[in-house]
Amino acid sequence: MIEINQLSKMYPGGKGIKDLSFEVKQGEIFGFLGPNGAGKTTTIRILMGFLRPDSGAAKIRGRDTWQERTGLKRIIGYLPGELHFFDRLSAQEILLLFIQMHGNHSKLKENYKKLIKRFDLDIRQPVWKMSKGMKQKLGLISAFMLNAEILLLDEPTSGLDPLMQKVFIDLVLEEKEKGTTVLMSSHQFSEIEKTCGRVGMIREGELLTVEDIAQLKQIKRQTFDIRTKNEEAAQYLRQSGLHILHEEGLSFRIETSGNLNVLWRVLAETQIEEFHQQPLELEETFMQYYH
Structure with missing residues (x-):
């Protein structure tokens, strides 16, 4: 057309x-x-x-x-x-x-x-x-x-x-x-x-x-801010295999791409105090794709 x-x-x-x-x-x-x-x-x-x-x-x-x-x-x-x-x-x-x-x-x-x-x-x-x-x-x-x-x-x-x-x-x-x-x-x-x-x-x-x-x-990446309830939960998160962008005490910034099932499975088995999804900027997606 x-x-x-x-x-x-x-x-x-x-x-x-x-x-x-x-x-x-x-x-x-x-x-x-x-x-x-x-x-x-x-x-x-x-x-x-x-x-x-x-x-x-x-x-x-x-x-x-x-x-x-x-x-x-x-x-x-x-x-x-x-x-x-x-x-x-x-x-x-x-x-x-x-x-x-x-x-x-x-x-x-x-x-x-x-x-x-x-x-x-x-x-x-x-x-x-x-x-x-x-x-x-x-x-x-x-x-x-x-x-x-x-x-x-x-x-x-x-x-x-x-x-x-x-x-x-x-x-x-x-x-x-x-x-x-x-x-x-x-x-x-x-x-x-x-x-x-x-x-x-x-x-x-x-x-x-x-x-x-x-x-x-499949190449769209998403970022999540997570705070665990205790050090035991934080250690579990460290060993989960998730991609940790930044860590400070019990607070983590985690990045995922594609399927989120692994993230949900880890969170279901972890004591979480706070959870926030960062808004995905389209320009960010472009840059990830260009790279």
């Missing part, structure tokens, strides 16, 4: 993308992972026909995204990484404007009413009064309501609270059931892990690899 072949687009100063090649199959949810400035947004803008590549090709359904940029927009739902709406219009006026720009008005109105309810968005407010999270909801509604064959989503959960992130994940999985093709860039490892079958990892404009999400999980 989406084909990218030796795609390059360079900006003054050396930033951009270099010889990217990957494809997204019909009905697949494909994650596009990378730190800020890696080239994710540039790639998506080329797919949208907003940028002309310096070399290489980007195609959707076999059609060049620059040469046929107008026609292809009829089958794409798009969420940009930076949202800009008409500030003086209300959310309702903006959504109705988008509906008027597409066909099948009655179906789209039905869709957007359902999405408004799911995202709990007050559509009477003018955009200039909206928070970042409310604008993000408006952008997601405008992308999902079109029943598009393809969704291009650039940092889709930016500014959303955990409840709305869950709503988003549910929507993406529903689109997968319908056979929609989704390319989604993100910093959020958790949302990629829950929705995508494959991921492409990009750094400094170059594609490092395309991996099945199951393989990527």
Whole structure:
């Protein structure tokens, strides 16, 4: 459905993308992972026909995204990484404007009413009064309501609270059931892990690899802070074979990767006073993978 072949687009100063090649199959949810400035947004803008590549090709359904940029927009739902709406219009006026720009008005109105309810968005407010999270909801509604064959989503959960992130994940999985093709860039490892079958990892404009999400999980490392109740329990932990990053008295920082069954088995046989899981930063995962 989406084909990218030796795609390059360079900006003054050396930033951009270099010889990217990957494809997204019909009905697949494909994650596009990378730190800020890696080239994710540039790639998506080329797919949208907003940028002309310096070399290489980007195609959707076999059609060049620059040469046929107008026609292809009829089958794409798009969420940009930076949202800009008409500030003086209300959310309702903006959504109705988008509906008027597409066909099948009655179906789209039905869709957007359902999405408004799911995202709990007050559509009477003018955009200039909206928070970042409310604008993000408006952008997601405008992308999902079109029943598009393809969704291009650039940092889709930016500014959303955990409840709305869950709503988003549910929507993406529903689109997968319908056979929609989704390319989604993100910093959020958790949302990629829950929705995508494959991921492409990009750094400094170059594609490092395309991996099945199951393989990527095997290299994901997690860190836990543990405090034992006594020295006997601490000694048991030392001899357990777990990877201890740091130790101070009865307190330990332990790192694991892949399957956590060994950790749970050791903890079940140890007297533990405190247990905390450290949040996993996506950039940390990238660095581990790069090494």
